[in-house]
Amino acid sequence: MASVPSSSVDPVAGLIDGRAIAGEITARVGAETRRLKDAHGLVPGLAVVLVGYDPASQIYVGSKGRKAEELGFHSVQHTLPADTPESDVLAVVESLNLDPAVNGILVQLPLPDHVDTAKVIEAVRPDKDVDGFHPINVGRLVTGSGAAMVPCTPAGCMVLIRRAVGASLSGLDAIVVGRSNIVGKPMAHLLVRESCTVTVAHSRTRDLASAVRRADILVAAVGRPEMVRGDWIKPGATVIDVGMNRIPAPERGEGKTRLVGDVAFAEARRVAGAITPVPGGVGPMTIAMLMANTLVAACRQHGLPVPDVTG
Numbered sequence: 001m002a003s004v005p006s007s008s009v010d011p012v013a014g015l016i017d018g019r020a021i022a023g024e025i026t027a028r029v030g031a032e033t034r035r036l037k038d039a040h041g042l043v044p045g046l047a048v049v050l051v052g053y054d055p056a057s058q059i060y061v062g063s064k065g066r067k068a069e070e071l072g073f074h075s076v077q078h079t080l081p082a083d084t085p086e087s088d089v090l091a092v093v094e095s096l097n098l099d100p101a102v103n104g105i106l107v108q109l110p111l112p113d114h115v116d117t118a119k120v121i122e123a124v125r126p127d128k129d130v131d132g133f134h135p136i137n138v139g140r141l142v143t144g145s146g147a148a149m150v151p152c153t154p155a156g157c158m159v160l161i162r163r164a165v166g167a168s169l170s171g172l173d174a175i176v177v178g179r180s181n182i183v184g185k186p187m188a189h190l191l192v193r194e195s196c197t198v199t200v201a202h203s204r205t206r207d208l209a210s211a212v213r214r215a216d217i218l219v220a221a222v223g224r225p226e227m228v229r230g231d232w233i234k235p236g237a238t239v240i241d242v243g244m245n246r247i248p249a250p251e252r253g254e255g256k257t258r259l260v261g262d263v264a265f266a267e268a269r270r271v272a273g274a275i276t277p278v279p280g281g282v283g284p285m286t287i288a289m290l291m292a293n294t295l296v297a298a299c300r301q302h303g304l305p306v307p308d309v310t311g
């Protein structure tokens with residue numbers, strides 16, 4: 001891991017360039033993939049399962065598949081109609097569990113209401129669970145035992161935090177706003193693992209602004225446009241904005257929209273020591289970490305050393 005702030009964190013503006021850092025990581029994944037193929041004849045395989053035709057999910061799945069192909073992975077996509085019975089979704093997952101060419105399986109969420117999400121997540125073989133959502137991986141992350149697959153978005157946030165703060169986060173005060181299973185909770189555990197003192201805030205938290213003001217590291221994963229204001233932020237803090245919210249942008253023309261985070265960026269940038277933009281911060285890191293997790297899964301499944309592609 002980097003022990004000094006990387007060149008991808010602009011020292012004057014304090015902008016954490018997630019796109020550039022994600023580019024570095026995917027380049028390393030690509031190089032390791034070529035090395036694995038040359039040395040061991042091994043090609044990492046990623047399968048993505050999409051149920052239904054949600055436009056946002058189709059975009060995410062498309063970009064994951066394209067990136068996997070670009071890196072030389074074996075890439076498979078199963079797109080199932082929205083009314084696919086749960087048993088058929090489970091059967092597809094089981095066929096991928098048994099396929100030796102597939103090292104990583106990702107089931108795009110959300111699933112349609114008639115499909116039990118927990119059941120599908122638990123059907124994925126834990127060592128192929130590149131999303132890190134299986135209870136075995138969650139348990140390993142929390143207890144620190146065994147080789148966990150770490151969820152991609154929080155894993156990407158950790159890389160950004162280390163690039164901004166340095167190798168040691170020990171003793172720093174961190175706050176995670178949001179307690180979802182996919183972002184908030186695993187993020188909090190990763191920060192605890194790095195010996196931060198962690199507050200997990202949510203919709204019932206009293207006086208959120210005061211809690212945020214104490215934090216050296218803020219991770220906002222709420223889904224509320226620009227909720228965290230500049231005057232909530234401790235001067236010099238590292239701010240990681242996971243939020244992706246589409247809001248109307250009439251200034252761009254009728255019916256146009258733009259993407260904003262959970263943090264009021266222009267205000268926060270004046271106070272923070274380092275901050276991720278939206279877009280171009282956490283988003284690209286999520287895909288990069290999915291590729292890294294697939295590489296890790298392939299190495300582990302073949303008993304090969306796991307390369308560090310995030311340092």
Ligand code: NAP
Pocket residue numbers: 153177178179180181182183184201202203204205208221222223224242243244245282283286
């Ligand atoms: P989620 O499951 O809806 O969870 C939102 C969390 O925010 C909940 O824990 C909720 O508290 C909390 N919250 C809601 N209103 C609040 C308030 N007024 N004050 C404090 N906390 C509040 O969302 P998610 O899946 O974690 O995603 C969060 C955001 O990150 C979304 O904008 C999503 O699009 C984005 N995201 C981005 C990426 C990426 O790759 N960039 C990946 C995943 C998610 P309760 O638990 O009390 O309800």
